[in-house]
Amino acid sequence: MGKEIGITVKKSEDFSEWYTQLVIKAELADYAPVKGLIVLRPDGYSIWESLKSSLDSKLIATGHRNGFLPVLIPESLLGKEKDHFTGFNPEVFWVTHSGDGEIGDKLALRPTSETLAYTMYAKWIRSWRDLPLKINFWNSALRAEIKATKPFLRTSEFLWQEGHTAHTGKDEAEKEVMDILGIYKKTVEDELAIPVITGKKSEKEKFVGAVYTLTMESLMPDGKALQMGTTHFLGQNFSKPFEVKYADKNNVENFVWQTSWGVSWRLIGGMIMVHGDDKGLVLPPRVAPIQVVIIPIYHSDEEKNTVLEKSSMIKQELETCKLRVRLDDRDQVTPGFKFNDWEMKGVPLRIEIGPKDLEHDKVVLVRRHNQQKQEHPINGLVEKIVTDLDNIHNDMFSDAQKILTDRTINVETYDEFKSELEKGMLIKAAICENSSCEEKIKEETGSDIRVIPDGCEDNGSKCIYCDGQSKIRPLFARGY
C-alpha cells in the first residue's frame, strides 16, 4: 500500500495526527465545508447505527419512548433557567433572519433541549397518571467549537441522544439516572469493548443546572480521560421555573422530579483511540460494518474460478447466520494490497482462500486485533467464525481493561501526582472538601476530577494539594 494511502505516522509518536488519518483514510468521516463540522460516510454512520440500535432497544425495554424536537429554540425560553443558559451562551449559534427578513425573538440552534422539552412537558403532564414520562430524542446538538476541533470528539454539530424524564418522586428520578448509567456502561462494554469507570462528577464539573451529574469515563492511550456519557439528576431545578406540575392522588399539585442524560458519537472517537493501531482502525466485531472479509488468492484463470466459487459459497453461508461479509474480488489489485486495505479499515476477521487451501478443504483465518493466524477446515467454519468474533470482542475488552488497570495509580504527594500525570496515568489522589484545591490543581496541571466512583470516601488521608484532611479519593486526569 502506498504511503499516501496507508497511515503515515505511528500512534505512539503523533497521536493526534494518527487519529485524524484513521478517521479520514478509513473513510469514517470527512470535513464539511464549515470549520468544525464533519460529514459521516457510510462506514462511520453504520457504526453509529449499530450503537444506536443496541442502546435504543435497551431504552425501549425499560419503558422509554422516542420523540422529536425541532432544532430551533427561542431566546426567551433558553434564558428561563439562568444557570443553564449562562453555561451555553458562548457556544450558541443564532438564527436572526429567514429569507430577507429579520426574526423578532432570535432563535438558538439547540445546544441541548431541556428548556424546550420541559416547556412541552408542562403542557402534557396533568396528573400522577401521566408519570413517569420517559422520552428519548435521537437528534443532534449544536455548539460552536472554534479551537481544537476533532472528528467525533469536538465538533460544532454532533449526533447524540438526549433522554428527558419526569417522575413523581425524588427516589424514582435518582434511580433513573443510576439505571441509565448502567445501560450506557453495558452498551459501551458490550458493543465497543471499552471498559469504563462510573461515578459522580464533582460540583465543579457537573452539568450546569443539575443537582448532580453521573458519568462514565475511560482512559485514552494519550493519557487523557474521555467522558463517554453522563446522566443528570435535575431535581426540581427545571420543573420550578418551567412549572412542570402534576396533581397527585389527593389532587394536590406538586413539581415533578426530573432527569436528563445523553451519549454522543464521541463514543466512536473513543473506540478509534482505544483499539486502533499503526496499521489503522481495529473495529470491535459487533459494530463493524464488515465483520469478515474474504480474500481469494489465485494465479491462473482456472484457479480463480475454483477459488471464487468456493469463496462465494462461504460468504453466503456466513450471511445466512446474519454476519456482515465482504468478498473482495477486485481484479486490479494484489492480495497484499487487499490485506493492507482491510486492515486499515479495521475488519475484525480475514479469511484467505487459495488453491492449496482448497486442496486440503481448509482456509486461513487472520484476526485483525492481534494478527493471529490460524488454519481451519471449511467444515464447521461458520460456527468457528461466530465463536471467533465473540472471542475477539472479549480479547479486545480484556486488553483494554488491562491497560486501564495498569495505568491507574495511587499517589500520596503532589509531586508524584504531577510526574505520574506526565506519564499519562489515571491518578487516584485524596482531596479535601475545599473546592479551591480542585481549582488550583486544574490551573497548575490541567487535570481535574474526572469521576468520583462509589466507595471512594477517604477521611483518613491528607489532601493532595493543601495537606488538610481528605474527604474522598477520586480519579484525576486531563480530559478531552
Add this chain to the structure above:
Amino acid sequence: MGKEIGITVKKSEDFSEWYTQLVIKAELADYAPVKGLIVLRPDGYSIWESLKSSLDSKLIATGHRNGFLPVLIPESLLGKEKDHFTGFNPEVFWVTHSGDGEIGDKLALRPTSETLAYTMYAKWIRSWRDLPLKINFWNSALRAEIKATKPFLRTSEFLWQEGHTAHTGKDEAEKEVMDILGIYKKTVEDELAIPVITGKKSEKEKFVGAVYTLTMESLMPDGKALQMGTTHFLGQNFSKPFEVKYADKNNVENFVWQTSWGVSWRLIGGMIMVHGDDKGLVLPPRVAPIQVVIIPIYHSDEEKNTVLEKSSMIKQELETCKLRVRLDDRDQVTPGFKFNDWEMKGVPLRIEIGPKDLEHDKVVLVRRHNQQKQEHPINGLVEKIVTDLDNIHNDMFSDAQKILTDRTINVETYDEFKSELEKGMLIKAAICENSSCEEKIKEETGSDIRVIPDGCEDNGSKCIYCDGQSKIRPLFARGY
C-alpha cells in the same frame, strides 16, 4: 367522552379544524414555541419510525447506504447552482452569529442538501470504481413557512430522508429515479394503505435544478392533491458546477449523472386525512403504535380478577407473535370511555372481554375502520387477529382506492373543469404544449398539473384552455 376530550367537529364540515384536532388530541404532535414548528409525541414518532424502518430496509436491499450531513451550509456553497438557490432563497433560515460574535460567510440551515452532498461527492469520487455512489440521509430540512402552517403538512422543520446518487451513465440514473419511485409507492401502499398515482411533474412544477421530477400524488378528502414523494433526475446540472467527475476505464474524465429523492413526514399527514373519521384517527395496522387494545369489562371484584387474568394471558400470547398490544386496565374510567379514547387514537382492533364472554370461551372483536363487531372463540384467537389485521389493511386500501377512482373524472370543457374542481374531483383534462395555458389555469382556478402519468399522451383532443391541439391528458387538482 367529554366534548373537550373528543373531536368536536365533523370531517365533512370543517376539514381543517378536524385535522388539527386529530393531530393534537390523539397526541401525535403538538405545537412548539416557535410558530410553524411542531414536536412529535411518542405515538406520532412511532408511526414515523415504522415508515422509516420499512423504507430503510428496501433502500439497503437495493444497495443504498446511510450517512450524515450537518445542518449548516455556507452561503457561498448554496449559490453555486443558481436556479436551485433562487428557488429556496425566501425560505432559508440564516445563522449570522455564534455566541456574541458575527460569522463571516453566513450559514444556511439546510433547505435540502444537494449542494453540500455534491461538494463532498466531488472529493470522494475519483474513478468508475467509486460508482454508483448511493447514499441516503435521514435528517430534517428547514424552510421558513409563514402562512398556512399545519402539522405534518407544512412546517418550518420537517423530518425526511434525502437520497443522493451518482452514476456513470444517464440510463442508470434514470432507472434509479424510476426504481425509487416504485419503492416509495410500495411503502405508502403497504404501510399506510394509501393508493397513489405516479408519473412526471410538469416543467413548471418540477424541482428547481432537476432535468425532470417524478412524483406520487394522492387525493385528499377535501379535494386537494397531496404530493407524497418525489424523485429528481438531475442529469449533470449539479455535477458540472460542483465538478463531480470520475475517470472511466480508459482514464478519461467525465461528469457523473445524478439523482436526488425524498419523502417526509407529510406521509403521516396524508394517512390522517385519508383514513380518519368523525371519531378520530384510524390507523393502518402496520404502522399503528398499538395494533390491538384489550378492554376488560367487569362489575364485581371477583369478575375483575377473572377477566384481567384472561386478558393478560391473551395479551402475552399476542405479544409473542410480535403484535403491539395494550391492556387498558385503568380503574377510574368506564369501558365506554375507554372505547371512545382508543377509537380517537385510531387503534385498529379492539378486544372486549367480559364475564359472559369468558363463560362461553369467546371474546368480542371490534374493527376501528368500519366498526364491524364479531365474536370469536379464544381458541385460535391469535391466528384470527393476525389475519384480521391484514384484512383491515386491505379493506382500508380498497376503500381509499375506490374513492380515488370515483373521484377521478375526465372533462372536455373548461366550464366542466371548473365545476368539477369545486366538487373536489381529481380532473383528467387535455392540454397543449404551451406552458402559458398551465399558468393561466393555475391563476384562474388555483389548480395545476399534479402528475403526468405514463401513457397519458393525447394528440387528438383540444387543449382545455386554448382549444389548440392537445399533447397530453394529465391530472389536475389544487394542491397542498
